Amino acid sequence: MRKERVGFAVCGSFCTHEAVLRALEKVTASYETVIPIVSENAAFTDTRFGTSDDLLERLEELTGHDVLCDIPSVEPIGPKKLLDVLVIAPATGNTLAKLAAGITDTTVTMAAKAHLRNGGPVVIAMASNDGLSAGAKNIGELLVRKNYYFVPFGQDDFRKKPCSLVADFQLLPETIEAALRGEQLQPILLR
Numbered sequence: 001m002r003k004e005r006v007g008f009a010v011c012g013s014f015c016t017h018e019a020v021l022r023a024l025e026k027v028t029a030s031y032e033t034v035i036p037i038v039s040e041n042a043a044f045t046d047t048r049f050g051t052s053d054d055l056l057e058r059l060e061e062l063t064g065h066d067v068l069c070d071i072p073s074v075e076p077i078g079p080k081k082l083l084d085v086l087v088i089a090p091a092t093g094n095t096l097a098k099l100a101a102g103i104t105d106t107t108v109t110m111a112a113k114a115h116l117r118n119g120g121p122v123v124i125a126m127a128s129n130d131g132l133s134a135g136a137k138n139i140g141e142l143l144v145r146k147n148y149y150f151v152p153f154g155q156d157d158f159r160k161k162p163c164s165l166v167a168d169f170q171l172l173p174e175t176i177e178a179a180l181r182g183e184q185l186q187p188i189l190l191r
């Protein structure tokens, strides 16, 4: 088992939570310490894709840790140097916009700010219907920002949702390993 401590932050792209939980299973099989984090929207919103209680339960079962779901619980990630890598999966268009703009008003953006304060790697696995429209500039901004790494992504349904981008969540473990070496997994753009 690997010793690096992983923070695993989940945002409100509810339709991708199943795929993300499958990827998380692989991460917990390889890393001893995985700390679950959720945005307020993921923590308290029930949708047609499932309930928030079920999501929180499954995150706690998979990781063996309580879910961190408010700003004060993730703030110590900075001063106490609690993580070696922070994963944001799924990362919504909303959270990407806030990270690009330096806005820190959610649990996930606070976790990122705290971890980046220590110069640690942040791995982004995006899922956003406006990735090639309103969100494109935010993705571009983060692509050139130090310490950000992207799980390779592409268009998931170019006919019905031409602006939608989604990461290949199966590549999450490989992207984390590369990020811990200070490398971006390539190719970053999928067809």
Ligand SMILES: Cc1cc2nc3c(=O)[nH]c(=O)nc-3n(C[C@H](O)[C@H](O)[C@H](O)COP(=O)(O)O)c2cc1C
Binding pocket: 010, 011, 012, 013, 014, 015, 016, 039, 040, 041, 042, 047, 048, 049, 091, 092, 093, 094, 095, 106, 108, 127, 128, 129
């Ligand atoms: C059923 C449902 C599915 C959603 N799917 C997505 C998605 O795939 N990607 C996305 O960027 N936002 C999606 N959203 C919108 C986000 O939940 C919303 O922007 C929210 O403010 C995100 O907050 P967070 O980034 O703090 O988690 C969805 C919302 C709902 C209700």
